[in-house]
Amino acid sequence: MCDVERLISTGENEEIEFKENFDFNGIVETAVAFANKRGGVILVGVRNNGTVVGVQTGRETLRDWANRISQNTDPPIIPELEVEDINGKKVLCIKIDEYPIKPVMFRGRAYMRVGSSNKRLNAREIAELYYRSIRHSWDYITISAGLEEINSEAVREFVEVAKNRGRLNVLEGEDLETILEKLELVRDGKPTRALILLFGNDPQKYFPHALVRIAKFRGSEIEDEITIDGNLFNQVEEALKFIRKHINIRFKIGEKAQREELWDYPPEALREAVINAIAHRDYAEPDEIQIKIFNDRIIFWNPGGLPFELKIEDLYRPHPSRPRNKLIAKVFYYFGYIEKWGSGIERILRALREYNLPEPKFEEVFGGFQVTFYKDIYTEEHLRELGLNDRQIRAVLYVKEKGSITNKEYQELCKVSRITATRDLSELVEKGILMRVGRGKRGIKYVIQMMQK
Known part of the structure; x- marks a missing residue:
């Protein structure tokens, strides 16, 4: 639970911020400032002096605000949202965790929580924040x-x-x-x-x-x-x-x-x-x-x-x-x-x-x-189930071991003519088992399709 009453009694500080209404820029800026420090809580529906005025919320409101904060921060902050009833008035509690790798940005700007306000960081401070965070x-x-x-x-x-x-x-x-x-x-x-x-x-x-x-x-x-x-x-x-x-x-x-x-x-x-x-x-x-x-x-x-x-x-x-x-x-x-x-x-x-x-x-x-x-999947048993003949099975197992096969190598391996080798290899290509690569009579070879990166 957020324990809103306790947070209000504490007052605004480095980890607590009050917002009277849904101030988009102010809420996201503070979320970024908290993420770049030690995390914190934003209470929406509370005036700066701690007076609870309440806000209208619903399931869609919570989802919308979670998405808006995530979509407008870089890297995206994932807030925790819950609603607490204080004397009949609803207060939205937005909890922001410290982000490990900093800085977190809003519209290309980084903020850091200092006291009860947000400080915009310059380039040197952003670099220092980053190098500290990567430990x-x-x-x-x-x-x-x-x-x-x-x-x-x-x-x-x-x-x-x-x-x-x-x-x-x-x-x-x-x-x-x-x-x-x-x-x-x-x-x-x-x-x-x-x-x-x-x-x-x-x-x-x-x-x-x-x-x-x-x-x-x-x-x-x-x-x-x-x-x-x-x-x-x-x-x-x-x-x-x-x-x-x-x-x-x-x-x-x-x-x-x-x-x-x-x-x-x-x-x-x-x-x-x-x-x-x-x-x-x-x-x-x-x-x-x-x-x-x-x-x-x-x-x-x-x-x-x-x-x-x-x-x-x-x-x-x-x-x-x-x-x-x-x-x-x-x-x-x-x-x-x-x-x-x-x-x-x-x-x-x-x-x-x-x-x-x-x-x-x-x-x-x-x-x-x-x-x-x-x-x-190119085991001998599976290849036989695909309807390959003994020559084709021997050739596929050869390609698995050697990486490729040429028409001439097929002829020598299976003791067949060039016409038979060409027909067998063409069937293997049609079945999607082998792929023909290269150019020219001497440059063409056949490889297993799944072995291509």
Whole structure:
């Protein structure tokens, strides 16, 4: 609850502002000033002297003001709005959280709360504000919750695993609160957002959009779906469990007559994709992580694009680590979810290569980051189901291994004439299995369509 009466009795200060009516410019300017400082509350329907005059509000009013504040601030502020009745008069309470990466702008201008007024910042002050802010991340901010909200057993399990991995040193007899303070998950006796998400009994109480939604599709129809809540460790494990339920596994006899499991996708790549989505999503965005499982691909989408220092093409080569949520990433590293800083994408690429699968597709779409894994549907069994003859099956398996095949190579591989090779290859192109690339008699070759980036 906003506790309007208490706030009014406190009076306007660095964290409280009174507005008699819906003054658009004044409200958004103050919202920006609060976001650039420590956050604050705007009470609409209260005069400067603390007299409650009330305002007319409704469901549409709240939605409209939340949208107007978000749409007119850069980066967008997501306010919390609620209405409280004071002696029969309605007061709108607009709660603004401190924004982790500053400055927040309104119409190209930045403001900072100083005392009970808003100060417009100059270029030097904006630069200073930015450099101060990048020491921390969104998950570093504390929230108004008690440590009783934390699952102490989950914390103990984490500490034990991290100690056994040699990544966390804990003194004998050290209590949990001290350990959490050393990990920066507790500051001034208050839990950080990271602590609530990682070990909270009910993280969605504070962050309702911190969810993972997964669906298995058959064509365009949803065959099975699940929404996963709880702490982030639970989300990782339950997401992987659901994915494994809906992908195929086969077995082969490997070296030393040992049976080897072969999934549609390498488990290591699936694990990295899920962990990356959960660790690096933008939790300030009111969207859920979405994972879509199709017969020929899996799509992972999380809110929030790449850090501005990185481009899509950088992901296909070694690149520095730029965690959006530094505390969450650090805890995942201690726990063993992250093996080495900045290595997650590299591990995905390597695992897919070892499975002879196409490279994943990385995209910034729909306001977020998306990764698509493509399934190897070109097994001998599946190719036979498509009606291919033995020569064509042998050629497709050859292309999977070598990357391409020419007409001449087809003739030599299958011991056939050029006319037969041309006919077989043309059928493979018509079926959408192979693609003809290059020019000229000697420059033409055939590749598997799904292997094209």
